[in-house]
Amino acid sequence: MISEKHSFDSCFEVFFADTPESKRIHYNLRYQVYCDELGYEDKENFPEQMEFDEWDPHAVHFIVRQRYSGQWLGALRLVYQNQASFPFEAKCVPEHRISARQYQQSIEISRLCVLREARRFAPRAFQPCDMGAEQIVKGNGNGNVRYLHTIKNQSRSIMWGLYRAAVIYSARNDIKRWYILVTPSLAHAVKKEGFEMHQVGKACDYRGQRIPYVLDVEHILANSLWQKDYRADYRKYSDLLAQSAAKRYMA
Known part of the structure; x- marks a missing residue:
């Protein structure tokens, strides 16, 4: 069992973005990741530093912050179907037709993002969540090595927190299925935690290889x-x- 002071729940909190201000936070997080960090989207298309697209009016949005600093670190959206279509279908064709009922009871998980800035916060497995990265490095001879090896774990922890919020929302709103278009490495990480993912189409080339699944x-x-x-x-x-x-x- 994870120590309470090192747990996601004690270090972070997830919010449903139900106000214009919180949606701006969500869009800006996406801008920082998809435009600034990864270069997937053209900055010139988003002069206000908020990345959004035509699917956002059909989506609900979540954001996560660090409890002690109040800094927003990650985001995720759940997209409802629009005119019997999901975003992933524009990139790869499902092997089997999605029925009208399935469209009504499904969402697509997309725009998962975690800032690089999240690495400033201590990995939960080793230090209290209110201790900064600098303290880890100074306080232990091999702290820098520990820290570098757990950056990915910290990002995954935030990802799981966002997924947890999404599944609670889904259960409350009669959503039965998730569609998701992910890299093979992320699919492996999800499967490794015991989640069953069923591939629903062939892999496609979209910012690298992406595979569609349903959960x-x-x-x-x-x-x-x-x-x-x-x-x-x-x-x-x-x-x-x-x-x-x-x-x-x-x-």
């Missing part, structure tokens, strides 16, 4: 990963604003 929401909920950590619910961003307003009023 069952009920099966995701039953995974033992959620018994170890990631047990906190997501919050609405509007509730965060209300809480902040109440604190100012009481001050």
Whole structure:
């Protein structure tokens, strides 16, 4: 069992972006990753530094922040079908036709992103989550090696936290299936945690190799990963604003 002070729930929190401000945070996180870091999207198309596309009006959005600093570190969206189509279908054709009922009970997971800035925060397996990376390096002779080897784990931890929020939302909204278009390496990481992924089409070339899969929401909920950590619910961003307003009023 993960120590409570090192858990995702104690170090991070996930929010449902239900206000214009929180959606801007989401779009800016995507801009930082997809435009600044990876160069997947042209910066000139997003002069306000918010990356979005035609699917966002048909999506719900999540963002995650570090509890102690309040810094926003990652994002994810859940896209509903639009006119019997999902985003992944523009890049690869499903092997089997998606029925009208399946469209109504499914979403596509996309735009998962975690900032490089997330590596500033201590890997949960070794240090308290409020200790910075500099302290890890200075405090241990091999801290730098430890830190570099756990950067990926830190990003994966944030990814699992976002997936957990997405599956809770899905269960509450009668969503039965997830479609997802991912790299082979990410698919391997998901499968390694015991999640069943069923390939629904041939691999395609989209920013490198991508493979379409479908996952069952009920099966995701039953995974033992959620018994170890990631047990906190997501919050609405509007509730965060209300809480902040109440604190100012009481001050």
